Amino acid sequence: MRGLRHIDRLGALLAAIGAAALAWLPFVVFKLNRILPGDPRGLLQVLPAPASLACVAALILAASAALLIAKPQVRLLAALLGLVALAAALAAAGDVLTPLGNQVVRVAPGSGFWVLFASLGMMASDAVTRLRPGPGMRVLYLAVFIAAAAIPLAHGTFDHISVMREYRVNAGRFQHEARRHVLLAFGSLAAAVLVALPVGIFCHRVPRLRGAIQGALNLLQTIPAIALFGILMAPLGALAAAVPFAARIGVSGIGAAPALVALFLYSLLPIVANTVAGLKRVSPAAVEAARGMGMTSWQILAGVELALALPVILTGIRIVLVQNIGLVTIAALIGAGGLGTFVFQGIGQNAIDLVLLGAIPTVALAFSATVILDALVEVMNRKPP
């Protein structure tokens, strides 16, 4: 009975969910073409005995590690082993179910696959959290993870899986839209930083205006994204019609211009608010001493105030970047491009694989941005150890 006390609670939950998914949910969905409803298949039905048993064995191993082993290193390795087995099984299922040379049938990951994938992913991220890696280590983990995903993808391992089928068909457009997505997210962020930083400093210096400015930005933040895109159409369209130069550089009622403007507006509040909060936490005695020792206003601002507020400001930038990466998806609705194009096209065509082609990279992008900027914030905060 003593052993029972050492059963990991999160591990027990994840193992139970995983086992249920393996037993009752379809591992893959087989479709005769991309539109037709699919035919669910279990893991054991699809793969020949040695391969499916090997995969199940790896999953059982991961589950027992999740249940019984406290060492985070072992838990992480077991979770990664499970993920590799799961991915290999999916690739194999694609190969087995696709008749040679057939470009029409679709093998999509089923709900069972996704639930197992999520359970193992949670187990892995929980293990990483328990390891308490430093900021550099976390970025390294991310790089290894990206490489581990990119190599088989580039190698064509998953080419018979539906999402990769969609990718093959849309490869040229995918790269274009992905680049567009990143440009919109980072471009609006850069513009917002350039404006919000001085505004934040101004708000800090003139407390009487702080309430008014932050109130206005707060109000802006409450407008739903789609509504804001709509609101911007009319004035930008009018601007393009009235000023030929504006139209020539790409300003119009729909497309990238209103998307950039809306994302820029949404980005202002978090950066302004965090700049003010960061500056507020700078000790007045330090600023007073800096002045008393003969530092100029610029030297005090750059060398003392902003230097000390930087971790908080970076946290604001992190919030904005993750928010923007998500919002750009919606901007596809007004023709701004980006990965959202695939999402809305997929919804329109009832082709869930196309939706995933837009959604998965967006999530991966937001996740990577979070990890990298969090690490950066921690490094900044640490400098006085």
Next chain:
Amino acid sequence: MISIENLSKQYGATTVVDAVSLAIERDSITVIVGTSGSGKSTLLRMINRLVEPTHGRVLIDGKDTAGEPAHLLRRRIGYALQGHGLFPHRTVAENIATVPRLLGWSKQRIGARVDELLTAFQMEAGEFRQKFPHQLSGGQQQRVGVARALAAEPSVLLMDEPFGALDPIIRAKAQEDLLAIQRRFGTTIVLVTHDMEEAFRLGKRVAVMSHGRVLQYDPPAMLLTRPADPLVARLTGIAHPALRLLSLMTAGEAAVPGASPGPTVAAAASLRDVLSELLWRGADSAAVVDADGRPCGCLTIEAILARGRAS
């Protein structure tokens, strides 16, 4: 020497400092003391132009301080304040190097100066150079704050309640250190405090301020024996004026030739301490010895009591 001439500061209709004139002696500690709201900090901050005066002027060695950009003036004047104001993101060495860096000193010269100051403040340079302020004790932070103010060898050091945040024991030590540092570097120090005890202990001359005006500017003993204003008498003599007066004189100054069978006291000890010692031991007189232990006279309890009288 610093001459403060007819200096005033008004904020709207309120006069914070009202036509103050003071001549501050070179190479000594001058203390400005007063209750909160007396204008003492504003007066100090007008010397390095952290506050610009409304009327009047300040001369340092005969030169009007208004004649140069304020930030350049401040680099020539040390400034230490309550709560030390160290930069939390910079190491002890970087903090101390602030003004020398602004002045463009060479790396070598800065490094040597940092080590010299840390040693002067009894902090082992190799150990403390790379520490961050939050890794230091309150007393160490305060010392680094003063070291930073002295880094560029200023001839004038302004201190605004520098020991206000320290507990009494560390505070007494910091005051002793300041006296030693002043003797070592020969800096002209102007110090603001609300603590009369501190003013008497440190100041060669003390300016007592109230409501923006200097009520009296004299050596501490004069403030006690000849207060120029009833308020000065009240401020200085709140508790034990006789003992305070005795604490201003040393055994060496009061000793007369002769020998005593009583306890031995150091020439540097204050009469207050000697009196306390004699009362405690039930003796009538003490033998005074100098720093090397050589006898230099004796001191009777009657002689001490005579010196504690107001007139």
